[in-house]
Amino acid sequence: MMQFDWTTFILEILNFLVLVWILHRFLYRPVLAMLDARQQHIKDETLHAEQLRGEAETLRQQYQQRLADWTRRQEDNHHQLQEELAQLRSSALEELKQTLADEETKLQVRNQSLIAARETALVREASSTAYAQAAAMLQRLSSPELTQRIVDVFLEDLNKLPDSESAALRKAASMLIAASAVEVVSAHRLEENLRARLTQALSAAAGQTLPINFKQDSALIAGLRAVIGECQLHANLADELAFFNRQIHHG
């Protein structure tokens, strides 16, 4: 069973060496070369991927830097815009305040003028009412005695007439036309003696004899009114009240 054949021994050695060559030539070498190529390809791909990753990282950093710059610029612009808006708002507010102050001033002036006009109107209305009430009151209090008393006061004052007024009276009397007459209007009928005193006093004051025409007018309330040409002498309550009323209206 343990036969040993030198031919088989030598042929087996040769066969095995040939088999080593065949397998090495056609199997191991191509497979190992392909494995090496694949490994090298994987290495290259890995290297390429690493390179791409590096480039991507660089791009990412650049992008982040740009993004940071853009954000910072945006914040600066936003801050600048806020400042400009604040300035515009402040100036607009100042203008608005100024406008409002002007409008307020105008309104105050207008209100004051309105109030003054209203007050004036009220004063006028009050004075008119007061004039009417005073006139009504005095109308009720008037009497021939009061007219006589006023005539006495008129005669006293006529004797003490200032020179300027006396000169004006004389001038008016001198300019009288013959046809026209001097008119004395009284609120009540005057007695004859009182008419004579008035004629005498007026003639003396005018420096000439005056033809006096006596009339009666109850609107005068009490007293009289003497008209000598362009000169009028008032001594009655109605004219006095009218004088005060005009003074109030003109004031």
Place this chain on the structure above:
Amino acid sequence: MNNAESVADVVFRLGPLAISNTVLTTWGVMAGFGLLAILLRLPINGQPSRWQNAIEAIVVAIEGAIGEVLPPASVRRVLPFVATLWLFVLVANLVGLIPRLHAPTRDLSATAALAVLVFGSTHWFGIRDHGLRNHLRHYVEPSVILLPFHIISELTRTLALAIRLFGNIMSLEMAALLVLLIAGFLVPVPLLMLHVVEAVVQAYIFGMLALIYIAGALESTESESSSSVENKP
């Protein structure tokens, strides 16, 4: 397993050479490997096929096994020999399972040839890597007295390689034949399964021992070279 007693029958004569069935089966195995290698070489580029993936897995596994024993620089140099040894011994062990075929490793001439090749390869790779002088130096170190023991060790381990593989495979086939003769049809099937396992184990042991011997030759010369470098002033 056609005839256990006639281990190496002469099939035909090629001039002065008597071609035995061992050699003929080896040629068949070689042809099969060669055909397979050539066929698998065609689609080596592009998308790998299922067979190509299997071959790549086998080659990568063998390369990894060698890399665990040898330094990385020597792996590719040793790989063709050791890988072929593994593949050939495995197929040669399993060929005996096919009816009317003869397992080459059942022949002592074939296993002795493989053992001699392993013996020669250890010295070949040692001398190739470190030179004849450095390779032979470890036989006389640390003392010249150890030289005979080294020589005896080399010869006995080579002989053991040949005898171990031959003995295991031949005994397996003999046992299967005896069981077949005694028990009849289908009874030796479990024994055939054991044959497969044993064939794989023996192929692995043979290749691994060869690898260890080669690694020993490379490492011994390498360690001596490094120690001599370290001893230099």
